[in-house]
Amino acid sequence: MYNFTFHRPTTVRQAAGLLARNPDGKLLAGGHSLLPVMKQRLASPSAIVDLSLVEGMTGVELKGRSVVIGAMTRHADVANSQVLKDVMPGLAAVPGSIGDPQVRNRGTIGGSIANNDPNADYPAACLGLGATIITNKRRIAADDFFTGMFSTALEEGEIIVKVAFPVAKKAAYEKFKHPASGFALVGVFVSKRGPDIRVAVTGAGSNGVFRVKSFEEALKKRFSPKSIEGMTIPASGMNSDIHASPEYRAHLVAVLARRALAKANA
Amino acid sequence: MASVSMTVNGKAVTGDVEPRTLLVQFLRENLRLTGTHVGCDTSQCGACIIHIDGIAAKACTTLALQCEGAKITTIEGLAEPGGKLHPMQEAFREHHGLQCGYCTPGMIMSALDIVRRNGNNLDEHTIRDQLDGNICRCTGYHNIVKAIEAGAKAMAK
Numbered sequence: 180m181y182n183f184t185f186h187r188p189t190t191v192r193q194a195a196g197l198l199a200r201n202p203d204g205k206l207l208a209g210g211h212s213l214l215p216v217m218k219q220r221l222a223s224p225s226a227i228v229d230l231s232l233v234e235g236m237t238g239v240e241l242k243g244r245s246v247v248i249g250a251m252t253r254h255a256d257v258a259n260s261q262v263l264k265d266v267m268p269g270l271a272a273v274p275g276s277i278g279d280p281q282v283r284n285r286g287t288i289g290g291s292i293a294n295n296d297p298n299a300d301y302p303a304a305c306l307g308l309g310a311t312i313i314t315n316k317r318r319i320a321a322d323d324f325f326t327g328m329f330s331t332a333l334e335e336g337e338i339i340v341k342v343a344f345p346v347a348k349k350a351a352y353e354k355f356k357h358p359a360s361g362f363a364l365v366g367v368f369v370s371k372r373g374p375d376i377r378v379a380v381t382g383a384g385s386n387g388v389f390r391v392k393s394f395e396e397a398l399k400k401r402f403s404p405k406s407i408e409g410m411t412i413p414a415s416g417m418n419s420d421i422h423a424s425p426e427y428r429a430h431l432v433a434v435l436a437r438r439a440l441a442k443a444n445a
Numbered sequence: 446m447a448s449v450s451m452t453v454n455g456k457a458v459t460g461d462v463e464p465r466t467l468l469v470q471f472l473r474e475n476l477r478l479t480g481t482h483v484g485c486d487t488s489q490c491g492a493c494i495i496h497i498d499g500i501a502a503k504a505c506t507t508l509a510l511q512c513e514g515a516k517i518t519t520i521e522g523l524a525e526p527g528g529k530l531h532p533m534q535e536a537f538r539e540h541h542g543l544q545c546g547y548c549t550p551g552m553i554m555s556a557l558d559i560v561r562r563n564g565n566n567l568d569e570h571t572i573r574d575q576l577d578g579n580i581c582r583c584t585g586y587h588n589i590v591k592a593i594e595a596g597a598k599a600m601a602k
Contacts (some may be wrong), residue, residue, distance in 0.1 A: 181465070183465065210511065211506055214507075218486070227464065229508075229510070278578070280501065280575055281502055281503045281555070282488065284502055285507070359489070360489075
């Protein structure tokens with residue numbers, strides 16, 4: 180790891196100021212994506228701005244028809260939140276499936292979303308529920324937020340403060356977990372909130388998380404695995420690596436979508 | 446260099462570190478607490494698991510400076526001052542939950558966190574599922590699982 184200067188602001192404003200003064204600085208949340216890439220020297224920020232002392236960035240709250248999660252809330256705390264388990268257990272299951280217990284004790288929702296790893300779980304939940312990412316500057320719809328592999332709509336100096344998830348009556352996540360890393364080889368989040376039906380896929384697309392509009396259209400008649408029985412998505416645009424071919428990933432998308440639908444209806 | 450202060454195994458400690466110093470390096474190299482091991486250095490094997498403010502974390506994926514003001518517990522902090530082993534350590538000894546011993550400190554620190562999260566009555570499925578973040582290349586896990594089940598029960602006494 181290359182060296183850097185280390186800062187621990189206590190307010191979002193201070194953190195933004197530090198980023199402005201250190202243009203190639205990076206925010207540190209739980210550190211479970213950033214520190215490993217810094218060790219590999221794939222990232223070498225000159226300054227690290229640790230958000231762990233910033234007040235008001237943790238917690239899971241029900242506000243009206245939304246669940247609002249502070250950006251620095253650890254995966255374990257979201258997974259175990261009684262508020263969330265009561266209103267939308269399908270979302271609580273997402274952080275519960277990330278990595279291993281120690282990763283869940285440190286990793287945060289804000290860090291996961293800002294990193295937008297193409298195999299991460301939270302981006303599927305955000306896109307699959309139509310979440311709103313709230314930063315120190317604005318509110319960004321999930322549909323506009325994830326702009327490609329490891330890239331987001333976040334601008335220089337912009338800090339995710341909260342994420343608001345609308346409560347969907349039906350919501351579930353199914354993932355095919357890589358046995359060593361715990362990442363989603365493919366993960367599918369489905370939800371139904373009134374007429375709004377979403378099917379979001381992580382792990383599969385070579386450009387990061389995406390929605391499957393053909394499935395969503397078919398599910399409008401009936402939100403059931405039967406409605407997409409036999410449907411497939413093309414292998415073009417799917418990721419290819421030593422773990423799985425594009426064809427296999429495309430196949431998994433349809434299988435996991437049906438399983439997620441069954442789970443959401445259970 | 447930056448100064449860092451924390452409480453390790455109940456003792457206040459201070460040290461000068463580079464910002465990039467990992468917690469595991471600080472523990473091993475500055476404090477000479479070499480019970481916390483480095484296996485993979487990529488947050489997968491769990492040999493470096495310690496507790497930060499009572500919660501298990503991988504010390505190879507935490508900066509020392511992130512722990513300013515924190516209470517850290519390492520494997521060295523478990524036994525009583527006279528040398529009497531913690532019930533979980535004793536259970537690993539009793540059930541031979543180790544062969545080479547390299548992963549053992551992390552296994553035990555992880556086991557204590559499993560008890561914190563799931564209570565003292567653990568079934569085999571829970572233990573195996575929750576040991577996801579610890580790798581042992583000798584034992585095949587059987588005796589580790591038995592040790593954790595017994596250690597968890599002994600802790601309730």
